[in-house]
Amino acid sequence: MRYSLSLFIYRITLILLFPLILLVFIIRSHNHTAYRQRVSERLGFVSKLFKQNGVIVHAASVGEVIAITPFIKQLLRDHPNIPLTITTFTPTGSAQVIKTFNDQVQHCYLPLDIWPCTWLFLKALKPKALVLMETELWPNLIAHCQQKHIKLQLINGRLSDKSMASYQKLSWLIKPCLQRFDAILTQSEENYQNFIALGADPQNCQISGNLKFDLQINPDVASKQQVLEQCITEQRQIWLVASTHPGDEQLTLDCFTTLRKEHPTLLLILVPRHPERFESIFQLCQQHQFHTVKRSEHNSVTIQDDIWLIDTLGELLPACALADIVTMGGSFSTIGGHNPLEPALFKKAVIVGHDMANFKEVLNQLQQQHGIVQLNTRPSNSADEITSALSNKVNQLLVDRSARNKLGENAYKVVKANQGASEKSVIALVQLIDNQ
Template sequence: MRYVLALFFYRVFLLLLTPIVLLVLLIRSFNHPEYRQRLFERLGFFPKPYKQGGIVVHAASVGEVIALKSFIEKLLVNYPDLPITITSFTPTGSAQITKLFGRRVQHGYLPLDIFPCTTLFLHRLKPKMIIFMETELWPNLIAQCDQHQIKLLLINGRLSKKSLTSYQKLSALMAPCLNRFDMILTQSQENLTHFLQLGAHQSRCVNSGNLKFDISVNEQVINKKAELAKLLFADDSQAKRTVWLVASTHEGDEAITLTAFKELLSQYPSLLLVLVPRHPERFEQVANLCLTKQLSLAKRSENTIINNEQVWLLDSLGELMAAFALSDIVTMGGSFSEVGGHNPLEPALFNKPVIVGHNMSNFNEIMQQLRQENAIIELTNNTPTNESSAQLVNEVSALLQQPTRQKTLGENALKVVLKNQGASEKTLAQVVNLLPTRVNITSTTPLGDNS
């Protein structure tokens, strides 16, 4: 009874909130027209043409899409007769899906978790299974799937202590929500424990490992690397510049980085800083910050060859993995604040030494393994901007003077990645257990129907 009431009030609250949510999306669309152009998808109007009766996998944004790549490829091989649909919630995630999978999958935005919108979404696709990832818990949609006997799977489950505390305040809604999943596959034992503490039944929970280890270099990354190298190392007559890449930066990260970089330039004048902001709406802001710091700047969007510029701003999408391959030292953004860091395994795949800030709470288990293998450099604690910059100067300078240490750190990091791969296979096994591979499509919408 408590759950029924909690779900009812949740649905009413979100329904009342709908005009505000749509207004926020419209405001965001001033800088990013993509939010406005596909607004109807947020309301449950999955774009036609589409096929029904398949598997829906939700990947909120870019990081989740990349982490799911190996698993999605296995789904496509094992379920050749079922439509595989990947949903996202951000334009950047959408672009990444198109880039990685093209027309091999169906794609659209997952609608807002509002009763009429989710009803329309499910009516259009009539999926046999919906797969959510990490902490994507949509109580209304999950309840509707349960009602319609749609298989539910939560994969790569992640629940931090902070999220656990927040969700426990809504336990009347969240605990029953969790137990509507047929299985919950967590990325570590610690996360499994947190899901149990939130109220998930132990029989439904399995630690299957972290999908983020199952990354690899594909032909697309190789081709993109060659494309960027033509801009970065165009003049063969000159010695190649050392590249310090600072990836997935958030507000405040660039100030710390640029302060450190200006000091490093006095000792290493040919050092090139490559900055990659996490969110496209901040590209121009970061460019202006570089110019304010009186640093010469080149933009990837201008497609110009790098000559003597001090900063290269990657104001582009889908090129970070290739940029990792061309760098010498990598620092992961989002780790200097409450964001909790971004995936250090991506640069590790390319044997790169990685420096992170004090807060990598989004990757606790991964960080433990990297520490154990001497495969990561961490700033010591939460410090003011100038002290964080000073620590960065010390760590980057030490690596520049110790190429052997650079190589060892990179090799150790790659070993951690390779040693922990295999979560995609375990996840696929759970899908097959719930949804045998010999399944007929119940109904379809003709691909030629664009109405």
């Protein structure tokens, strides 16, 4: 009864907040027009051409789509007769799905977690199973699935000690949500224990490893790598700064100014996280008097060019192959960092900042094998101190090729040693469907 009451309160609250939720989308669409498109999908309406009785896999944004790609590809390869619908929540995630899978899958936005929207969505698709990942918990959708006897699987489960405090405050909502899952596959022992502590049924939990290790240099990535390589006309050392957030670009440009004094031909490749910021970052580079080339304009990068701005989607992974050193954005503030395994796949030396909370286990594994450099800075450090620390470390690695290569080789070994989570997740999903 208590669980039913908590779900009822949640549903009523979201229905009341519906006008505010729509307002948020309108505000976001000011800088990103895609947020005002395909609104019907947000409300639960899907194409009448979509096949039913398949599997829905949700990956919120770009990072999740990339992480789940090996899982999807194995599912398509091993079980081609299962209709597969991939949902996302952001336009960039949507673009990544279309770019990666084209017509191999059905694709739409996940509806808002409001009772009429999820009801329409599930009624249209009649899925056999819903697969969520990491900490994507949608209480209303999950409850609907259980009521309709739709199997529920959580893969790549991640629940850090830091997140536990927040979730425990919502245990009245989260605990019944977790107990509705038929299978929860976690990244590590720590995550496994945290899910159980939060209320998940131990009989339905297992450790499968981290999907993010299952990255592959597939033909599409290799082809894009060749295209990018041909754009650079001269042999140069390259520093790539990936998945940047506000503040990361200023830090990068300050470091680049210092580095160019010792390395005048150094090329900076800048890959922002969010497309709506592409133009403002281009203007920032221009303000620093750096000659900047946009990838979207398909121009060659000559020796006169200082910065190559990757203002396109789906090219971060192949761009990593070009770099001598890669620095991960989102790790110098409170974002929690981004996936260092992407450059590790290409045996690149990787530098991160103090905040890698989203990749704690990955960071630990890389550090244990001396496959990554984490700067010894703190949030309390001044911008000048962080700039000095980053520029000094990049400079050291630019000078010392042996150290760069050793870091990259060690990181690559960690990647290869931890692969296999996708296969385990696919096997567990098929077992759920077969046992219906």
